[in-house]
Amino acid sequence: MGITQQARNAAVDVADGIEDRTGLIGYHRWFLFRNVPRGISIWHSLGFALLVVFVLQAITGAILAMYYQPAANTAYESIVAITTQYDWGWVVRGMHKWGASVMIVLLFLHMAASFVMGAYRYPRELTWITGVLIFALMMGMGFTGYLLVWDNRAFWATVVGININGTAPFLGPYILDFLRGGPEYTGQIIARFYAIHMLHIPGALAALIGLHIYLVTRLGVTPAPWKTDDPANHPEAWS
Amino acid sequence: MTDPSKPLNDRQRAFLRYKQATKEHGRPFFPHETFTDTVVGVVVVGIILTLTVAWYSMAGCGQLWDISCSGDQVLTAHEQAVITGEIDDEAEISKVKAGFTERTGREFPEDARIVLEPLYEEKADPATTKYHPRPEWYFYFLFYLLVIFSSPSLVLMGTIGVPTLMLVLLLAWPFLDRSRERRPSRRPLAMTAMVVTAVVLLSFTWLGAQSGKVGGVEGLTDEQVAMPGYELVVNDSRGQCLACHMVGGAGNSGPGPDLSEEALLNRGIEWQIEHLKQPTSQIPGSGMPAYEGVFSEEEIEAVAKFLETLGMPERATDPEYAS
Structure with a gap:
């Protein structure tokens, strides 16, 4: 047996071992080796583009967290240091900041494309609902992340934003106290927003994105309805 | 299906046909579609990187695509505010420019433009309430x-x-x-x-x-301008009332209402005082911040009296309002 064959057998043994213990290779095959309808276009790549930006945000966010100091007397100074002092700091912060904006644009486009194609119809209602929840949480990420720069613009925009949340019927006063971390606007609000931005929302987002991808894989991609030559778009499926 | 013996309805049959057609006539996800997805992903990351470089070069180094500055050479928040026009006082501008040259040994970038956004503005100061609410x-x-x-x-x-x-x-x-x-x-x-x-x-x-910069207030009488509340509403950096309200054609048309004819609403000085101290006490749902502790009691009263003359300028000579 040649060395190539030996290496191949060894790789298969390792893969079998992993599959035996975790089943992950089966899932991997289920995800990767499947057919998608012929009637798909670049609009169907927006979901993947969003996943790429989410991963980019997670990576740049994790790097920023190593240098950012979430307290009233250090937050702004650490942002200035990240931007001006550390090597490539401005790239990491800039990509995190502009990644957020690009993500919101992509979210709107992805939702619009899904809406136009009727991708929320049976049996994909839950896929749509998880998508809307992801959208709402992303807006929450934008709201909480904006404050962390701790400049005047961000602070006062957040004060107005939190006051607005505080006007909600019944829950308003509790939301108000929860978001600002007490009865007044103090530096405590940074710790509160930092935790929400770093842990609470990303945790929920990761779970929802996982569920969203699972549903898309399980139920298949909706073909563009105007691609009439795609057999998956058979007219019987419409009327 | 949880119960295999149950007959399929129309929607379920249509979905089965979709599954069958995709299996028989579809394209493999890997590598065909994953390649398209990867290309789109790379383009998106490229856009983000381009925005980052444009942002840092313009706001940090003062010149589009110039990313050579770092440390002390990067424009400060105050210097960026000169470029954006946020600071429009000539004496202050000269001072900032001289300070830049002294620190960096370079001329202030006169032709710099910040098309995207500054790197950051001045540090947040909850105590002095320099109020300029601009969300993302x-x-x-x-x-x-x-x-x-x-x-x-x-x-x-x-x-x-x-x-x-x-x-x-x-x-x-x-x-x-x-x-x-x-x-x-x-x-x-x-x-x-x-x-x-x-x-x-x-x-x-x-x-x-579009809620732009504060211009000159028009349509007020000399008596109104002489009221102590005028300065607090129009020019005081703690109040920044015109960041959210309009008075006499100046200020921003939101998020707060136009105050030019506030007196015609007949709310009274007491209502205005309570509202300024705690807006939600008078208007449930108001997003306006509370000014208790930002302005003194006397200042709040002065603002309330001034507001109660807007649209009724004759009140400015009435001792009840003018005092």
Whole structure:
């Protein structure tokens, strides 16, 4: 047996071992080796583009967290240091900041494309609902992340934003106290927003994105309805 | 199916046909579609990187695509404010420029433009309340809702009502629109709703971004301008009232209401005082910050009296308001 064959057998043994213990290779095959309808276009790549930006945000966010100091007397100074002092700091912060904006644009486009194609119809209602929840949480990420720069613009925009949340019927006063971390606007609000931005929302987002991808894989991609030559778009499926 | 013996309905049969057609006639996800996805992903990352470089070079180094500056050479928040026009006092501008040259040994970049955004503004100072609420651009449409619903009886509708309704509508949409037709040309109602939503979102985002700089206040009498409340409302950096309100054609048309004819609402000085101290005590749902502790008791009273002359300038000579 040649060395190539030996290496191949060894790789298969390792893969079998992993599959035996975790089943992950089966899932991997289920995800990767499947057919998608012929009637798909670049609009169907927006979901993947969003996943790429989410991963980019997670990576740049994790790097920023190593240098950012979430307290009233250090937050702004650490942002200035990240931007001006550390090597490539401005790239990491800039990509995190502009990644957020690009993500919101992509979210709107992805939702619009899904809406136009009727991708929320049976049996994909839950896929749509998880998508809307992801959208709402992303807006929450934008709201909480904006404050962390701790400049005047961000602070006062957040004060107005939190006051607005505080006007909600019944829950308003509790939301108000929860978001600002007490009865007044103090530096405590940074710790509160930092935790929400770093842990609470990303945790929920990761779970929802996982569920969203699972549903898309399980139920298949909706073909563009105007691609009439795609057999998956058979007219019987419409009327 | 949890019960295999149950007959399939039309929708389930149609979905099975889709699955079958995709299996028999579809394209492999890997490597065909994963390649397209990867290309789109790379383009998107490229766009983000380009925005980052444009942002840092313009706001940090003063020249588009120049990323050579670092450390002390990077423009400070104050220097960036000179470039954006946020600081318009000539003496202050000269001082800032001289300071830049002294620190960096370079001329101040006179022709610099910050098209995207500054790197950061001045550090937040909750105590002195330099109030300039500008949300991130993707919240401008919500920001503009406050302008539309600025009437006290409708504030709650703009702050909570409409956004909540929109979110609930989005979540419930698959259950409201249950036909199986997916071709846009045969779904006129859904397509119209989408186009209207898109136009409203885009125009609200645009209008929200337009709340510009504070200009000169017009239409006030000399007596009104002489009132102590005038300075506090128009020029005081703690109040920044005109960041959210208009008075005599100056200021921003939102998120707060136009105050030019505030006196005609007959609210009275006491109401104004209580509202300034704690806005939600008088207008449930108000997003305005409380000015108790920001202004002194005397200053709040002065602002209240000044507001009660807007639209009724003859009151400015009445001892009840002028004192």
